[in-house]
Amino acid sequence: MKKTIIISAIALCISFVSVNAKTDNSTIKNYDVEAFFKVNSFCVSIAKGDLETVQKLISRGADVNERSNGMTPVMYAAKFNRVDILNLLIENGANLKIKSDKKMTAADYAELHGASDALAIIEKATAKKKKK
Template identity: 30%
Template sequence: MKTLFFTILLIISTYASAQEISEDLKNVLQNDNVTELKKHLTAKDLDKCYKLDDTEYSLLTLSIKLNAKSCFAELVEQNASVEKTCNNKTPFMYTAKYNRLTMAKALVKAGVQIRVRNSDKQSALDFAKKYESKEIIEYIKSFNQ
């Protein structure tokens, strides 16, 4: 019975795991090349979690991490999920981690839930404090007034 359980678990985890991001797509984001992004972007790939360096990211969170402002704007315009969680972090949490105030404001404008917590009970404010993202801390606190 134990063997059957672990076999089923292994099969499920194999299908549920993120796919490796292609070199082309990685380069597009690293170079913030929105023209090339449009060529690579399909609706079914918009909200996938992609594996990069043993961590999972959505295209939106990768654009935040890499500070790819044009690609970020295009992904928001294409209705990428602003709530998609990969690696137990939402895009808004990544803006807090990397102190990307302009991107944080764009996510709020797109309807992001500011006070969402991950499975570890962490919020974007917790990430902003951990990474000393002073602008994001003040921005998030401004919603409490």
Template identity: 35%
Template sequence: MLRLLALSLALVISGCQPIYGTLLNNEKQQATQTVKQKMDQSNKDFLTATEKGDTGAMIKLLAEGADIDSTDERGRTSAMIAVHTKQLSVFKLLIEKGANLNIRDDRSDNPLLYAGAEGMLDFVKASIAAGADTKITNRFGGTALIPAADRGHVEIVEELLAHSDVDIDHVNNLGWTALLEAVLLGDGGNHHQTIVKLLIAHGADVNLADSKGVTPLQHAASRGYSEMVQALTAAGGK
């Protein structure tokens, strides 16, 4: 600063104010770049601390200005990293500190979408309780409910239906609802039978057909899924 003041005085006396302005602007640009570099490093350190589960370092870095929603080279926020590394306590800390759970990574996943598809019930519960947006979709255009239904995650489906505003009849890019996927991609076993019954009980449209006009009942019948056929028929399926 003293150097700048001395230079300023000398340039004013010599009548070289335009040159001084250029030098001052360069100094400001360098200072801005330095601040950005420090922030980038702070964010990188924060994401590393999250992956390691070092909550002490995380809290310290946040207090020093690290961005809780900064992302790594895969587009993952700290919240997404906590889910990937199955660190529930870290995930809850991030929620407490105000992490945005709706940001999707480079694969169009966010904590709720990923946890729902992978059957990670506690993370789904924490996400719902924190107000995660259930309308956000994955790379296939599906909500968290759809992959949970097709993979047979009974508890996830039940949690979403009972404690969130997820759209039970949302249609993904394949033209399938959660009910259709439970039939089409399920194995017809107990888990998928239970999911079909849960969806029916919560008001799923049993006659909402796929893009070719085939209904859930017709798909179930063609696969010989007798339990599903009975449940869908009793619910008015055609």
């Protein structure tokens, strides 16, 4: 039984080698592959919860309302329930009323992903702005 399995495996390997041995280079096509989703490093840092990097990027002039893959930084913070980062973005002028390409606000993303802490912060911040 062992000999049969070993012989079968060797035969299979040889058949793969012989099938792939002859290649006509004139039929090979080069395809440019591009990522479908492009998220900037600022929003990736937010999604990962890297508060220190987010603070550095803001201090270096990162736009807290710039869209990345159709979403603003506060939407990423809300989606991933990054409370400290969400507070930092709000303090630095993030607009909570902007809608994504999917017509959703940061509050909608927080609610959709069950980020109750982020949703509470967003509701509190929008209530303060309404009073002013």
